[in-house]
Amino acid sequence: MLVPIALESQLAEQGKMHRLGREAIQTYWDNAMPPRLTIAPGDTVVFETLEASYGNVAREAAQQAPAGLDPELVALIAAGAYPKDPEHQGGHPLTGPVSVEGAEPGDTLVVEIVAIAPAAWGWTGCRPGGIGLLDDEVAQGDRYHWDLRDGKTAHFEAGIRVPLAPFCGVMGVALAEPGRHSTIPPRQAGGNMDIRQLTAGATLSLPVLVPGALFSVGDVHGAQGDGEVSGTGIETEATVTLRFDLRKGQTIRQPQFRTVPQPSVPAGPYFAATGHDPDLREAAREALRGVLDYLERERGLKRTRAYILASACVDLKISQIVDAPNWTVSAFLSLSIFPG
Amino acid sequence: MLVPIALESQLAEQGKMHRLGREAIQTYWDNAMPPRLTIAPGDTVVFETLEASYGNVAREAAQQAPAGLDPELVALIAAGAYPKDPEHQGGHPLTGPVSVEGAEPGDTLVVEIVAIAPAAWGWTGCRPGGIGLLDDEVAQGDRYHWDLRDGKTAHFEAGIRVPLAPFCGVMGVALAEPGRHSTIPPRQAGGNMDIRQLTAGATLSLPVLVPGALFSVGDVHGAQGDGEVSGTGIETEATVTLRFDLRKGQTIRQPQFRTVPQPSVPAGPYFAATGHDPDLREAAREALRGVLDYLERERGLKRTRAYILASACVDLKISQIVDAPNWTVSAFLSLSIFPG
Numbered sequence: 001m002l003v004p005i006a007l008e009s010q011l012a013e014q015g016k017m018h019r020l021g022r023e024a025i026q027t028y029w030d031n032a033m034p035p036r037l038t039i040a041p042g043d044t045v046v047f048e049t050l051e052a053s054y055g056n057v058a059r060e061a062a063q064q065a066p067a068g069l070d071p072e073l074v075a076l077i078a079a080g081a082y083p084k085d086p087e088h089q090g091g092h093p094l095t096g097p098v099s100v101e102g103a104e105p106g107d108t109l110v111v112e113i114v115a116i117a118p119a120a121w122g123w124t125g126c127r128p129g130g131i132g133l134l135d136d137e138v139a140q141g142d143r144y145h146w147d148l149r150d151g152k153t154a155h156f157e158a159g160i161r162v163p164l165a166p167f168c169g170v171m172g173v174a175l176a177e178p179g180r181h182s183t184i185p186p187r188q189a190g191g192n193m194d195i196r197q198l199t200a201g202a203t204l205s206l207p208v209l210v211p212g213a214l215f216s217v218g219d220v221h222g223a224q225g226d227g228e229v230s231g232t233g234i235e236t237e238a239t240v241t242l243r244f245d246l247r248k249g250q251t252i253r254q255p256q257f258r259t260v261p262q263p264s265v266p267a268g269p270y271f272a273a274t275g276h277d278p279d280l281r282e283a284a285r286e287a288l289r290g291v292l293d294y295l296e297r298e299r300g301l302k303r304t305r306a307y308i309l310a311s312a313c314v315d316l317k318i319s320q321i322v323d324a325p326n327w328t329v330s331a332f333l334s335l336s337i338f339p340g
Numbered sequence: 341m342l343v344p345i346a347l348e349s350q351l352a353e354q355g356k357m358h359r360l361g362r363e364a365i366q367t368y369w370d371n372a373m374p375p376r377l378t379i380a381p382g383d384t385v386v387f388e389t390l391e392a393s394y395g396n397v398a399r400e401a402a403q404q405a406p407a408g409l410d411p412e413l414v415a416l417i418a419a420g421a422y423p424k425d426p427e428h429q430g431g432h433p434l435t436g437p438v439s440v441e442g443a444e445p446g447d448t449l450v451v452e453i454v455a456i457a458p459a460a461w462g463w464t465g466c467r468p469g470g471i472g473l474l475d476d477e478v479a480q481g482d483r484y485h486w487d488l489r490d491g492k493t494a495h496f497e498a499g500i501r502v503p504l505a506p507f508c509g510v511m512g513v514a515l516a517e518p519g520r521h522s523t524i525p526p527r528q529a530g531g532n533m534d535i536r537q538l539t540a541g542a543t544l545s546l547p548v549l550v551p552g553a554l555f556s557v558g559d560v561h562g563a564q565g566d567g568e569v570s571g572t573g574i575e576t577e578a579t580v581t582l583r584f585d586l587r588k589g590q591t592i593r594q595p596q597f598r599t600v601p602q603p604s605v606p607a608g609p610y611f612a613a614t615g616h617d618p619d620l621r622e623a624a625r626e627a628l629r630g631v632l633d634y635l636e637r638e639r640g641l642k643r644t645r646a647y648i649l650a651s652a653c654v655d656l657k658i659s660q661i662v663d664a665p666n667w668t669v670s671a672f673l674s675l676s677i678f679p680g
Contacts, residue, residue: 185666194660261608268601280620318656320534
């Protein structure tokens with residue numbers, strides 16, 4: 001749920017509601033970075049977030065409209081204001097840091113995801129030599145621009161619709177270690193965990209590692225499968241509302257969370273392919289190949305488009321991790337995304 | 341759904357319905373093993389399956405009733421007839437092989453899971469030095485005997501109830517390679533895949549690797565989480581009804597399947613813990629530790645009981661497999677298993 005406007009202004013008057021916008025973007029983790037906002041436990045913050053490419057994809061799309069994209073959406077993209085990364089760091093643009101009064105190492109920061117409102121469009125891509133699970137099998141890069149304007153589904157080609165389930169790919173606190181740290185790998189401090197179940201209503205707990213916790217957020221995905229197999233979800237800008245709380249003296253070893261029932265999750269039917277290998281990553285690659293084969297042969301998608309679709313909605317499950325020497329990964333594709 | 345008795349006898353008269361019982365048990369894969377049954381595509385077979393320990397757990401429980409187990413259930417276990425493994429192979433007792441007329445290498449065998457009726461009880465265990473994901477952190481072995489008599493849930497201690505969702509841990513065809521092969525690792529031929537979504541209504545496709553396919557089945561689990569983290573699901577004997585079909589000339593690279601909507605799957609809420617590591621298996625271990633911590637601290641379970649419960653119902657998801665150097669595994673625990 002969004003916070004009702006009347007409640008928001010009431011909270012703002014009481015100093016419990018804050019806003020943090022694009023003036024507070026950085027592209028790395030550094031516990032020496034001064035906080036852009038200091039709040040009390042119980043406060044709510046509305047963040048404006050940029051998408052992972054720091055506007056580069058939008059600038060390209062505005063200059064050279066992608067084939068097949070609704071001209072009205074192209075005009076909408078072109079009309080957007082996309083700041084450029086002033087430092088060319090290459091990390092995720094993150095909004096923050098927010099300091100939480102009283103937070104000390106050994107405490108737990110509790111982040112309630114109140115609402116996530118994505119932009120009207122998003123993108124997913126793949127490229128040879130990229131970070132994706134099968135990028136070594138991609139001959140030519142590909143990118144898809146999704147229409148998110150109906151607010152419920154992401155529109156793909158051939159009438160395929162992926163349910164929107166927006167979440168923040170990156171939510172984290174500053175590391176205990178000094179210096180600048182890449183935003184790419186997730187860690188004990190959270191960060192780029194890309195956990196798709198962290199949708200509105202979920203509650204994330206993060207270990208506090210420095211005084212104030214120094215929380216930042218970004219990299220919203222309109223939807224993503226478990227795995228984010230091509231390396232990108234449905235990358236989009238967003239307005240994110242989070243409420244913060246503190247559990248003093250309660251220490252957790254790693255980030256953990258609670259979800260709420262998600263009525264949008266399809267019960268099935270699913271198509272699934274399997275992989276069996278002593279290396280879980282190889283098992284996942286083989287399972288994903290089976291789903292891409294299906295999308296190519298049975299559904300007529302180009303291989304790279306199948307891969308992009310899979311990144312937005314195929315779930316990698318560890319079916320078993322005990323039957324040595326081969327572990328089993330299954331890749332699940334909801335068949336309810338197809339028309340008719 | 342179970343096949344109605346009237347339909348079953350009608351099919352049996354037509355030679356389309358078959359039974360294969362405990363007279364057809366073996367504990368390894370070998371494509372030279374003569375078929376115990378030969379069927380035509382379209383036929384249905386009702387299999388009697390043994391549980392993974394080949395009756396050893398039942399014999400032990402009958403001799404020395406486990407503490408806390410309902411005496412009526414102990415009497416039921418004691419009254420059962422449990423054959424002993426004549427060859428002491430140590431593999432899963434499998435019922436089969438079934439030869440399918442006309443099946444040739446390069447075809448696909450389609451197995452429709454019509455019905456799975458588990459026994460009145462099952463077991464889950466862990467032990468130091470076993471195959472489980474955290475068995476190296478187990479100081480003393482433990483085993484839990486589940487009461488499955490209500491037909492809908494598996495009864496755990498402290499009022500915890502795990503929804504029954506029975507499936508066959510092992511379904512597979514003979515390998516192309518000659519000789520005896522262990523039943524433990526799953527392979528291209530299927531086998532011990534332990535995929536919990538293969539419940540009644542699902543359809544499994546297996547690549548045919550030898551003439552006749554030579555299908556066998558066993559190792560039914562009353563329930564299991566994705567991962568089977570302690571190395572055992574809810575191990576139980578069962579009556580399994582499968583319908584076979586053949587797709588001539590259609591070749592698949594690995595086993596694949598389709599599921600049907602499962603109304604018994606809880607939508608949430610879930611508690612989840614995360615792990616982040618360059619090795620997916622280590623990430624899974626860390627995520628599982630987080631769930632065991634939760635079960636121990638918040639729910640008061642002994643560590644080994646938490647581990648056993650997790651094996652029956654905790655799901656390992658690969659949240660992301662692209663944010664090098666750390667991959668993220670999340671371990672999900674449905675909170676709807678707890679009373680009140």
